[in-house]
Amino acid sequence: MVKYFPILFIAMSLLFSSCGSVPVTGRKQLNLVSNQEVLSLSLQQYQQFIKSAPISTDKKNTALVQKVGTNIANAVETYLKNNGYADELASYAWEFNLVKSADVNAFCMPGGKIVVYEGILPYTQDETGLAVVLGHEVAHAVAKHANERMSQQMMTEYGTAAIGTALGGTSTGVQQAAAAAIGLGSQYGILLPYSRKQELEADKLGLIFMAMAGYNPSQAAAFWTRMSQQGSSTPEFMSTHPSDNTRIQQIEKDLPEAMKYYKGGTGATNTNSSKTSNKWKF
Numbered sequence: 001m002v003k004y005f006p007i008l009f010i011a012m013s014l015l016f017s018s019c020g021s022v023p024v025t026g027r028k029q030l031n032l033v034s035n036q037e038v039l040s041l042s043l044q045q046y047q048q049f050i051k052s053a054p055i056s057t058d059k060k061n062t063a064l065v066q067k068v069g070t071n072i073a074n075a076v077e078t079y080l081k082n083n084g085y086a087d088e089l090a091s092y093a094w095e096f097n098l099v100k101s102a103d104v105n106a107f108c109m110p111g112g113k114i115v116v117y118e119g120i121l122p123y124t125q126d127e128t129g130l131a132v133v134l135g136h137e138v139a140h141a142v143a144k145h146a147n148e149r150m151s152q153q154m155m156t157e158y159g160t161a162a163i164g165t166a167l168g169g170t171s172t173g174v175q176q177a178a179a180a181a182i183g184l185g186s187q188y189g190i191l192l193p194y195s196r197k198q199e200l201e202a203d204k205l206g207l208i209f210m211a212m213a214g215y216n217p218s219q220a221a222a223f224w225t226r227m228s229q230q231g232s233s234t235p236e237f238m239s240t241h242p243s244d245n246t247r248i249q250q251i252e253k254d255l256p257e258a259m260k261y262y263k264g265g266t267g268a269t270n271t272n273s274s275k276t277s278n279k280w281k282f
Contacts, residue, residue, distance in 0.1 A: 022143045023085050024205055031144065032151040035091055035110075042110040042146060049115070056098040056118055065116050068127055068215075069096030069134045073112065075213040076138060092141065096134070104230060108137035110146045123226045131215035132223045135206035143205060145198045196242050200250050207251065207258035217258040224248050 020031045056062050073094045080088055094112040102119040114137045116130075124130040140146070207217040228244035242250070 020144070022201070022205075023080060023083070023088070024208060025143075025201065027201065029144070029148045030151045030155070031147050032154055033147055035144070035147065038144075038147050038150065039091065039111045042113070046109045046113040050097065053097075053115070054100040056100045058098065058100075058118065061118070061121060062098045064127060064130060065098045065134070066096045068130045068213075069094065069114060069138070071213040071215075072131065072134050072138050072209050076142060076209050079212055080142075088142075104227070106133050106137055108140040110141060110144070112138070112141045114138070114141075124223060125226075128210075128215050128219045129223045131210040131213065132206065132217075132220045135208075135210035135213075135215070136202050137206075138209055139202040139205035140198070142209075143198070143201060145202065148198070149195065199241050200247070203247060203251055204254045204258075207254055208261050211258045211261035214263065217255060217262060220255070221248050221251050224251060 021028055073092070077089055077092070080086065091110075092112040095114065097115050099115055099117050101117040103117045104119045104123060105117045106115060106120055108114045114134065116133065120133060121130075124133055203220075207220055210220075211217045224244065224247055228248070241247075
């Protein structure tokens with residue numbers, strides 16, 4: 001048993017030193033991968049997607065996506081600056097794109113590269129509904145969920161004792177983790193439930209972020225109710241996303257906290273709320 005102590009000590013030291021926390025919620029999270037490497041890898045994937053994606057020619061809705069996204073991003077950056085997270089701002093280079101596709105979808109890449117599909121617009125219906133979607137996606141970037149998923153993937157593939165080796169020397173392990181974490185996951189029992197936890201966290205932070213930007217978070221449940229009318233045959237335990245009922249029930253629980261940040265007036269900002277009052281893919 002004694003001979004394994006150095007390995008365990010190093011592994012535990014690595015884990016404890018690699019813990020960060022999510023802004024606003026303060027949730028502790030594992031982060032084994034450097035932010036710089038995550039941003040580099042995700043930017044490559046994003047640029048490849050944008051080169052091949054059919055960008056929407058709908059000028060009105062494109063402008064609306066960019067307007068709402070910018071409002072939320074500005075409010076969030078002001079909050080981060082005013083609450084001790086100013087060093088995080090360099091990680092974000094926000095982009096909001098509308099893609100011509102009937103898919104009911106949106107996604108966010110690390111660093112704030114956000115894509116909305118035209119197919120989701122009938123469900124958002126208006127500016128506030130769109131703020132629900134974009135607040136959720138901005139939340140994924142701010143909470144560094146991709147970094148966390150990559151770290152979780154590396155833990156799953158390599159084991160605690162081998163993490164140091166996987167991170168050292170080359171970025172092969174990181175690249176493999178990125179392919180699994182940023183792309184589609186396939187393992188049940190560890191990765192998928194963790195992703196559902198992140199989704200609910202993104203919902204909660206999304207409510208707060210849209211409220212900071214002046215969009216009424218009480219409209220979020222109505223949006224998700226409309227989304228639920230699509231129907232889904234995938235059981236929750238096999239999905240990276242919570243069930244519609246789970247999601248809506250949790251949003252209703254989180255709403256009173258989010259309303260503390262809401263001062264009314266679409267596009268207004270309220271970013272000076274105290275951190276102490278806060279308890280967070282398509």
